[in-house]
Amino acid sequence: MVATLQLNDVGVRYGRQEVLSGVTTPVMKGGEVTAVIGPNAAGKSSLFRRIAGLLAGPGEIAIGGVSSCGVCYMPQDTSVNTVLTVYESVLLARKQGGHHRVRDDDLESVDEVLADLRIESIAFRGLCELSGGQRQLVSLAQTLVREPQILLLDEPTSALDLHRQVEVLSLIRSLSRKRQMCVVLAVHDLNQVLRVADRVLVIDGGTMVRCGPAEAVITPDLLRDIYKVDGRIERCSRLCAQVIIDGPAAH
Ligand SMILES: Nc1ncnc2c1ncn2[C@@H]1O[C@H](COP(=O)(O)OP(=O)(O)OP(=O)(O)O)[C@@H](O)[C@H]1O
Numbered sequence: 191m192v193a194t195l196q197l198n199d200v201g202v203r204y205g206r207q208e209v210l211s212g213v214t215t216p217v218m219k220g221g222e223v224t225a226v227i228g229p230n231a232a233g234k235s236s237l238f239r240r241i242a243g244l245l246a247g248p249g250e251i252a253i254g255g256v257s258s259c260g261v262c263y264m265p266q267d268t269s270v271n272t273v274l275t276v277y278e279s280v281l282l283a284r285k286q287g288g289h290h291r292v293r294d295d296d297l298e299s300v301d302e303v304l305a306d307l308r309i310e311s312i313a314f315r316g317l318c319e320l321s322g323g324q325r326q327l328v329s330l331a332q333t334l335v336r337e338p339q340i341l342l343l344d345e346p347t348s349a350l351d352l353h354r355q356v357e358v359l360s361l362i363r364s365l366s367r368k369r370q371m372c373v374v375l376a377v378h379d380l381n382q383v384l385r386v387a388d389r390v391l392v393i394d395g396g397t398m399v400r401c402g403p404a405e406a407v408i409t410p411d412l413l414r415d416i417y418k419v420d421g422r423i424e425r426c427s428r429l430c431a432q433v434i435i436d437g438p439a440a441h
Pocket residue numbers: 204209228229230231232233234235236237
């Protein structure tokens with residue numbers, strides 16, 4: 191059965207302050223990547239925490255075709271305070287909520303995800319000794335090793351260099367197809383969004399202002415209305431649409 195996720199009139203309040211309201215989406219399915227974009231403080235992380243069940247609020251989050259531990263969420267802040275090594279932490283993540291005995295397939299999955307993310311060389315380093323980008327890759331490894339059916343990633347590439355961003359996002363896209371995983375991710379870089387996302391959902395000022403196929407949503411109008419910059423969309427040599435920024439929007 192294919193995993194599905196649909197939001198219906200979803201909102202978030204912190205105390206009496208409403209920071210997000212009325213988010214209604216089409217059905218997001220296994221095998222698809224949906225990017226959530228929008229300016230700082232728009233409400234994207236709040237939406238992720240609400241979908242992950244860490245915040246209560248109005249509206250309905252309909253999840254289908256998923257086993258009990260099928261939804262995994264990777265938060266924006268991946269700082270750690272532990273004496274575990276990378277390998278231990280990824281293995282522990284793999285066993286979370288499952289049987290305590292470590293089997294061969296658990297070890298194979300840990301090896302595979304470390305290789306996929308090209309972090310085998312730091313497998314036996316302590317988490318506290320890692321750089322910000324390495325920590326973010328380990329956090330991704332801890333999330334992917336659980337083989338979720340619905341994967342929620344809040345800015346998973348914010349600490350990565352350009353090469354790693356391209357590599358990680360194409361891995362996420364190919365895993366979504368291969369495992370029929372429904373991926374929802376927040377990314378600020380619109381060029382990366384155009385490479386990875388099937389669908390884009392735009393949050394601005396606590397509401398969803400646009401939702402549709404990536405190339406239909408990321409347009410010069412969006413750049414001007416939401417990001418206050420003038421720009422255009424052109425194709426790179428591999429025919430992927432890319433944003434060219436001309437400068438701050440002219441008044
Ligand atoms: N724990 C909290 N208590 C009160 N207000 C909060 C809390 N967390 C976030 N907010 C507020 O909710 C609004 C949305 O924040 P959120 O973190 O969801 O934005 P975001 O779109 O993820 O931003 P960014 O792109 O900067 O990460 C902001 O005004 C923020 O100040």
